Amino acid sequence: MSSTDMLQVISKNGKAKRGAEPNLPKKTLLAMYEAMMQTRLLDERMINLQRQGRIGFYVPSTGEEAAQVGSCMALDDTDWLFPSYRVPGLFLMRGVDIQHLVANCFGNEADLCKGRQMPVHYAFAEHKLVSISSPIGTHIIHATGLAMAQKLKKDKGISAVYFGDGGTSSNDFHSGLNFAGVAKAPVLFICTNNQWAISVPIEKQTASETIAIKGEAYGMPGVRVDGNDVLAVYDACKKAADRARKGDGPTLIELMTYRRGPHSSSDDPTRYRGNQADEWLDRDPILRFRKYLEVADMWSEKQETELIERLKAGINAEVKKGEAAGQPSLETMFTDVYANVPPHLREQYENLVRDEGTGHEPDPDAAFPL
Amino acid sequence: MSSTDMLQVISKNGKAKRGAEPNLPKKTLLAMYEAMMQTRLLDERMINLQRQGRIGFYVPSTGEEAAQVGSCMALDDTDWLFPSYRVPGLFLMRGVDIQHLVANCFGNEADLCKGRQMPVHYAFAEHKLVSISSPIGTHIIHATGLAMAQKLKKDKGISAVYFGDGGTSSNDFHSGLNFAGVAKAPVLFICTNNQWAISVPIEKQTASETIAIKGEAYGMPGVRVDGNDVLAVYDACKKAADRARKGDGPTLIELMTYRRGPHSSSDDPTRYRGNQADEWLDRDPILRFRKYLEVADMWSEKQETELIERLKAGINAEVKKGEAAGQPSLETMFTDVYANVPPHLREQYENLVRDEGTGHEPDPDAAFPL
Amino acid sequence: MSSITMVQAVNDALREEMRGDDDVVVLGEDVGINGGVFRCTADLIDEFGEERVIDTPLSESGIIGAAVGMALYGLKPVPEIQFSDFIWPAFDQITSEMAKMRYRSGGQFTCPMVVRTPYGGGIRGGHYHSQSPEAYFTHTPGLVVVIPSDPYDAKGLLKAAIRCEDPVIFLEPKRIYRAPKMDVPDDDDYVVEIGKAAVRREGTDFTITAYGAMVAVALEACEKAAEQGWSGEVVDLRTLLPLDEDAIIQSVTKTGRLVTLQEATKFCGFSSEISAIVAEKAIDVLEAPVKRVSGFDVPFPYTLEHVYMPHADRVLKAIEGVMTY
Amino acid sequence: MSSITMVQAVNDALREEMRGDDDVVVLGEDVGINGGVFRCTADLIDEFGEERVIDTPLSESGIIGAAVGMALYGLKPVPEIQFSDFIWPAFDQITSEMAKMRYRSGGQFTCPMVVRTPYGGGIRGGHYHSQSPEAYFTHTPGLVVVIPSDPYDAKGLLKAAIRCEDPVIFLEPKRIYRAPKMDVPDDDDYVVEIGKAAVRREGTDFTITAYGAMVAVALEACEKAAEQGWSGEVVDLRTLLPLDEDAIIQSVTKTGRLVTLQEATKFCGFSSEISAIVAEKAIDVLEAPVKRVSGFDVPFPYTLEHVYMPHADRVLKAIEGVMTY
Ligand SMILES: Cc1ncc(C[n+]2csc(CCOP(=O)(O)OP(=O)(O)O)c2C)c(N)n1
């Protein structure tokens, strides 16, 4: 399989290609379906909240659910993940309670990140889901460094890092893959190629034939996968993970998909791409997987309706709780800059409290444009 | 020809491979030989001066003369070159008077760069030889930007940038090739793969099979050339230049050679590679080309002796002049920071002259360790 | 004259300079058909085409590095960095290459260009869409650093920057991108001179130095101080490097009291330089300590942004401090 | 105790900490078999192997970024940047990632590590092998910035830095790497506390703040000043962030006169912060302007290095300035 072919398992009619099907128990398949659906519904709800002005910002992943769920299912819970801002599914897959994601989006006192970052910049140490930051690409080399540490410590875990097609142009895509190639570090570089970086289409991002082929520049295999086919994604990632775990080094995995929605709640894609996204509606990864499950007699209309209702109810309950919580205390502005609060920060905090009060109220018109 | 094969023209015995020989007149061939020899002799003399403490620092290019001369001969004088610190041959080929190179190495008042940079950091605007800086790789993207400008302005010129195997790991190798691929910019990326970056061997620099193959990651052809074979170098660069000039975009060219000497006058390679360099002595590019010229009856022992004497005499005369010149004036410390000297710099200059004198003399023991 | 926002002022300045000079090109992420995420380059691609309004790959070092190459050739590039928080991958290009090209080549090569980038808080952007990076640039010889505080200056200073022979870092205070509007000349030759501060309000009791979005905050604080009978003077620095020292010293000499105002974190911030200049050259005129009002020395927070960012009441406290000393 | 150079002190500190803690790893360009271009990591590879003494590809953002990843895992990486002039490709990793990891994750993730890098002039290295970048780091909350001025402190501070819970930028003044030598404890538990300045010479008439290679220059200038009957106190800052403000204010309160000394370019340099602190908190004790002695606001020159770098006579002029004011 060369890095310009594209791996597929589920064909259009929902049947699996002969011999391509990974050996997964029904329970797992249904769990994957549920996670995909939950991701979709959470995204929809949060975008909705944003439109109503109840949260400040959101990044939907609509159409990219298979990429998230298929890859994450291929990894062990002890593996370290370096997510991007567009992979809420990883958090759901790893069992992070939705309340934490919601709290983060409200930036409230219950947020484990203490309301310090914009929405969707999650971090869950307990689940080895490393803190997301806004700068594109910086975390790719972190994953390499962490995998080097895993190797040094003879840890059986591996690392996986998620980034977009735009991220392949970043400096630390280059350093991350180059260092990993040389060190034979156990890391998966998972590129969700959704063909857009905000308004910049993939042809303006790189002239390379595929993203997968970039692996060769670093002495590692590159595979190209139908990113809307959750079983193909699972299969490719599982093989790469096994390879890494065996000590054979990193793999670059390109998951071909499409960013169906806006880049973020601040973006208006009609400005630059018209209705192009509509073409991808019938390649929807959830529809595709549902067809597969139905063909295999594992899923019914009734189950579908029940699932959606249950998931929606769960999300709504958490949103209610999240919205009720207060904002982080003033003190949280000054802690965690260092392990201990140094004198000058203590002084600034004390001055703030003593002389200055909390100042004016939040500006209701302030809105994040991207 | 794939990017893992290696292009050669002159075989070991000095004969050209059938059909591979570029069509160059005798005059040109002899000019190339002379430039290679002059590069070698200049390097030797300057290293010598450095060892005697007469200049502060030097970077020899011994063994890499074919890479410099062959590539430069393939370009037009109106093309822009972005040299590295290890390509003095480009300056000689373009007709820069040796006195300027010598003045730069002495950092004296005659130096066109006004003694502001370390030795070998040349710049010659008149010859479109862009200012060399120490940070590795930064100039690669400059060459791309310049080529984009050439294309925009429908200039017939192209750009070429020189860097080492170590330079391929830099951030701006990645941005430079990526931008050029997308823009189809008329630029040659010339990597002198001398297999070492100070003490780091190529295997620790990258796991890719070759440097040339990295072109694929950017949608451009990569060619691998015997960098000690001046005609092969010429040929590959000429083809790439023609391609760029025709509007077909950039090429990555890997010139395989070996850094025979120390990284610089501050480096002691025995610390990390023993006598490995000796293996490359009989693959010397000058010897190889001389054999070719001799086989073709274009060169004799007598001509060789005369050439060396003439070149040495020329170099020595310039060294004498260069050493006699004074140091740059105090004023030069404050000019050229901006187009015009702003008030705060004028004030600093005036204070220096009025209150502070020139201060202590240069420390004779201060020595640059790399 | 037309009444426009700062975004429109920037857009107009770019359009006029591109019309006037074929060598002016714009490049960056999403600057083309999308017109920039803040719309500063809106519609330029329609008039000047893809060759002069270039959507680049996602690499800031590539954007600035390519612009350096273009400038070496003789173009006048105006790269946009989408948020100044994302300028750091290009910092090597800025500080090692762009800023030093003229000097290190003995004046043989130059790369005049204008790096435009929105900066500062006030839009609920959290850590990475809110920072104020000016002090990192003002410590770098070879750079010109300009920050407008209103649409009028934004247009005039940007046009001057594009015509400048030196590389300019042009920081646009995004908080005031869309309001207020202001009458701005349509005249092609209209420029605002780089290197000159402007007194935005005359006063006799204390001086506030400010720039960017903080100028309005300083003015508001002065209004409040006036209620207590204190007369404040506001010096809008406009160009941070080279700095108009004379304007500062002149004002402080008159008032004898100084409050400096910046959004950026305090420690080693730009305001510290103002304190240092005054402590070096005008200490005798000071009748009170120099008070700094600034962001706190922490990463820019999301939810508590309104606490982090200096506001008129915090400035007023400092004014009280210097007035009642 | 043994009499050693600063290079040896750094080497000893690394060796001891690597022996004491298996999680300590060293990485960078040429740190392995070559032992670092300044020999600071000499022979470590023999004792600890290629896995803990890692020669990396030529990418500073890669070096720091990989170290961040290692630190997230729980290792204690000590990356070396060959010259601080080459740290800029890593500036994004340093300022956006390393410095903010703890804060942005609510303390869930941390990346304590020590970025070692030689800095400063005095070895005829020109533009790119001589600069003093401290002010770029001290403006970045989340970083600890340490600069030793002699072998004793170099060892003790580096050991403390490696044990520190926060990321540290450890700037080594290369001019004094190889001389002078000094007696330095061999004791494993020997550390010098981070965050504390040291008075290197007591005096009553004026204070000089300095750090790194400039401490010796300050002391030399004090000797010269003593000939004129002026008694100088030298405060070696040692840790620039968090700064030991009390030590500075205490000394200035005693002497009433302040000269700040740094190699770096002047404008928005670290010394400006000291002026600002004093102008804010101790202005009443000042009997003269605060004078700054520093490099000039130009890129670091090659041939004129000896003019560019502050030396005792230039400091003496400033002392005269504050003493005869
Ligand atoms: C270094 C940096 N530059 C610019 C941005 C602004 N920005 C945010 S997302 C984005 C596009 C990313 O595209 P891609 O990597 O394909 O991911 P996708 O959004 O498609 O998932 C840009 C330019 C940023 N966050 N970081």
Ligand SMILES: Cc1ncc(C[n+]2csc(CCOP(=O)(O)OP(=O)(O)O)c2C)c(N)n1
């Ligand atoms: C950004 C940067 N990092 C480190 C250095 C120090 N340094 C100077 S040359 C060099 C090795 C370069 O190797 P290569 O690119 O192969 O070129 P060669 O010296 O072999 O010609 C290094 C690490 C530098 N100059 N710039």
Ligand SMILES: [Mg+2]
């Ligand atoms: Mg994308």
Ligand SMILES: [Mg+2]
């Ligand atoms: Mg090399």
